[in-house]
Amino acid sequence: MTKFDLPPPPPNARDMRIGEAIEAFLAALAAAGASAKTVRAYRAALRDFLEFVGNRAVREIGASDVAGWVYDRLSKGLRRPRGDSGRARRMTMHYYTLFLRSFFQWLGVDVKVPVVRKPRRARIEALSPEEVERLISASRDVLDLLIVALLFETGLRAREAVGIRVKDVDMSRREIRVRDTKYGEERIVLYGPLTEQALSLWLTLKPRRPSDPLLGISYSGLYKRLKSLARRAGIDPERVRPHVLRHTFATEALRRGIPLPMLQRLLGHRDIKVTQVYLHVLNDDIRAAYQRAFGYTIPQAAWPPPPPPQYPQPYIPPQAYMQPAPGLPGNAAAWSLRAPGRMGERGREEAGEQA
Known part of the structure; x- marks a missing residue:
């Protein structure tokens, strides 16, 4: 939000009625170079607050008045709504609370103004x-x-x-x-x-x-x-x-x-x-x-791929290891039917002796 180099408020600002203080603030905005549209926006926000709290002295306004005004406008709607949606209310009150905070800061009054969170930006609409x-x-x-x-x-x-x-x-x-x-x-x-x-x-x-x-x-x-x-x-x-x-x-x-x-x-x-x-x-x-x-989809027949074929090892009963192979001497029975690469040290020695 644009910051303006405003002239100071009147010395008796705290004793002024809030309606009078608002007009003094708007005049200060215009004197600082704010555009007519900006002054109108501040005027709408501050007069909405004035309508809610009444034209009391500035020193009588407290944080509870601000909180009540924010709650009332968010729950019941604005006096001059730009839209009926909850998003429109929150957007308007976001700026209204910013403007009210600036007003109190200019007055030098310690009144806490909770700024309504700005709603997320709606999706950008464009024509083809x-x-x-x-x-x-x-x-x-x-x-x-x-x-x-x-x-x-x-x-x-x-x-x-x-x-x-x-x-x-x-x-x-x-x-x-x-x-x-x-x-x-x-x-x-x-x-x-x-x-x-x-x-x-x-x-x-x-x-x-x-x-x-x-x-x-x-x-x-x-x-x-x-x-x-x-x-x-x-x-x-x-x-x-x-x-x-x-x-x-x-x-x-x-x-x-x-x-x-x-x-x-x-x-x-x-x-x-x-x-x-x-x-x-x-x-x-x-x-x-x-x-x-x-964004295409993979055909049903192509995925998942079929599993690779399985080739189970033939089962050899343990006792077969002790049976002599045909045509071999009995002392070769310890190694003749063993799987390749599993020949023990003794088997290799016996095989060497037979050779």
């Missing part, structure tokens, strides 16, 4: 190249085509895409300057021939000023268009979301040989560990290829 082609074929107008091409060839987040302005696009270099990013840091993304053709058609049909939004739709408008495209393409709408197309771009980029550090820059990840999650998808590809090559 054939499914992307079906979405393109199902486009009902140039804007549909541009949305699919842009998200698939750039890996932009949905909010980044709807925030692009015409002046941000350099058609001579086939690149886009992304300004409204997740972490507030501008970056350059590249686009391919499909986006180039769609852009040319779009700007010809819909001439725009340099300062105008390129797509001219909201996040919800983009989301609804993708769902409609999925239904026309015969793909489960639950599998077609803006971020799934971002995953698809990242997966295809690695498959086509783009190095991981370069992909990190294109996606706008601060930590390369976030980009490395897409390697798991490639591991699945490796496993599938290995299974195709070596």
Whole structure:
């Protein structure tokens, strides 16, 4: 999580009502350079806590209040849930508890905030190249085509895409300057021939000023268009979301040989560990290829091989060792019927005398 160099809290922070202290903290965040989106995220977490504990004095808040809030939200759900699953609750409360801990640290108040463990990352969902082609074929107008091409060839987040302005696009270099990013840091993304053709058609049909939004739709408008495209393409709408197309771009980029550090820059990840999650998808590809090559079964008749034939030694009763062999003198009976190599010292001496 990003650390900000915050200005100090007011001298009377412990005597302030918690609602007032929250507003002072949010103002400090904004003054330290936090983006509007970051401030909104902190505001949502801290106001959720305020709703639970009430607008009491900061000095009255203790660890039991924090523990009760965490338990209530994990067991009963959030006031404004982003999802109904237990995983979504834990993910939200992971960040909420981190934000609350930062708030108390800034105030200098010794209140223990147990950070909810972040749930394991869900499996990365990506579309196949054939499914992307079906979405393109199902486009009902140039804007549909541009949305699919842009998200698939750039890996932009949905909010980044709807925030692009015409002046941000350099058609001579086939690149886009992304300004409204997740972490507030501008970056350059590249686009391919499909986006180039769609852009040319779009700007010809819909001439725009340099300062105008390129797509001219909201996040919800983009989301609804993708769902409609999925239904026309015969793909489960639950599998077609803006971020799934971002995953698809990242997966295809690695498959086509783009190095991981370069992909990190294109996606706008601060930590390369976030980009490395897409390697798991490639591991699945490796496993599938290995299974195709070596996943055959050995025919039943070929394994296990039949046992080698056994040749048991003939049984010779002990008394046979003492019977004279035909045509030999009696003193040769001690060695004449013995197995080869088992002749005793005395037998060899007697054999020498007979020779």
